[in-house]
Amino acid sequence: MKTILITGASSGIGKATALRFQSDGWNVIATMRDPAAGSDLAALDNVHVTRLDVTDTGAITAAVAEGIARFGRIDVLLNNAGYGAYGALEAFSTERIRRQFDTNVIGLLETTKAVLPHMRANRSGTIVNISSIGGQITFPLGTLYHGTKFAVEGLSEALHYELEPLGIRVRIVEPGMIKTDFGGRSFDFAMDETLSDYGQTAEAMGRLFGKLASDPSAPEVVADVIWQAVNETGDRLRFRAGADAEVLLDDRKAEDDESFIGRIKDLMGS
Template sequence: MTTKTALVTGASSGIGEATALKLISLGYTVYGAARRTDRLQSLAERGLRPLAMDVTDDDSLRGGVDRVISETGRIDVLVNNAGYGSYGALEDVSQEEARRQFDVNVFGAVRLTQLALPHMRSRRSGTVVNITSMGGKIYTPLGGWYHATKFALEALSDCLRVELKPFGIDVVVIEPGGIATEWGAIAADRLEQSSATGPYSDQAAAVATSLRSETMSKRLSPPTVIADTIARAVTARRPKTRYATGFGARPLIGLRRLLPDRAYDTLISRSAGLPR
């Protein structure tokens, strides 16, 4: 049997790293993409094929897909994991930063998918895995642009799933909850850059403290929880369309469905420690 090939973006740490290692353990040929390949060298020693890729650069995306196809002739699994959290009050966040958040979290994932799909269609098989977030179903204070990207990727995934069904290609959405990665610290840093001073400073201080909370960090799920979920999805004969997993994901998504808007506003504001 020909070895299947997987391409995982954002593979240098966190969910991407854990996913790459999991798929290697399952026998896949795995290309791990990141802007800095020096951070992939330890993974290369464990079987990963490092791939330099900037998801905001079309030439970089084309070159990455071309290399995978030239070396293996196929892409069976694409895991769109690259992304970050840009927090800050909507009034404060620059349009430049807002566009970059969409470029990385949405347009990069969609463009890479566009480049991979012809190769999947030619084989009439494949799985596109889009890593959204429980943040694609809920909202948190000062996270407007981040949540907008995740809501957008959820909608795009739904449309894509229907479009690709006739070609035998699955589209799976993974909705992580709180995961022990660098994400929280990066989001807190971005938040302070945008809103540490001015009218939203009190809210920014509270949310940044929450994002960096040691108490909260102890509750977070390890990235392997998401990697294991992705592995189940890509090896299933008929995968689910969505997998919500990791700390808080199912309860918070469930509460968002059940609670009226203003009741959820109160709940999420209190959990973030916002001043009242």
């Protein structure tokens, strides 16, 4: 029986993926900052819920060791934990800037590093990194969030070369707008009232997000794509999740910078 370790499994994409893999007979190590939030998952067969805060290296190491002790091996790592920081760059303190990168990038790297010796010894494994359409496309006031997701895209692609000779595969999943709490506890918006120069851009961002999020996909859609990515036998690196992701990423690929950015500006203004 194979085993997947999932970060950020208390809700949204992480929880949907835990349920998807458990229902298909996998062992699931469902990790989260507060294990009490995963009591319903813990009640399921072959699911182990434990604490893992991606900004705490000790907690990462302990969770990986605990998962291996429970199930004997880790076949798949899903780096899902993350959140979105939006707002004018000037409105973010250095602490909040570091928190965004520590969670979405450094935490992903540290969790990957913790699992790699085990996968390397087994000469097998799959690492799935959750990126976003925001790893290929940018929206207004998303300097920090898009910076982290562009980083996830680049580091994942480089890791693909690095780990393939060792029997370890890397996959990138790029969701579009998803019905999760991204706009709630997973969203950090900063806007200083003294920075009125950015007010019009903030209003435009609200209009844009309203249009883009009018028909979001369910987290289960992403879980199904993650399942596909894990079971892909070829060398495919990127997997899109959601109809909007397909359209937007195709458009971005087909258009030059001026054309695509101009279209985003049009959506912001209309």
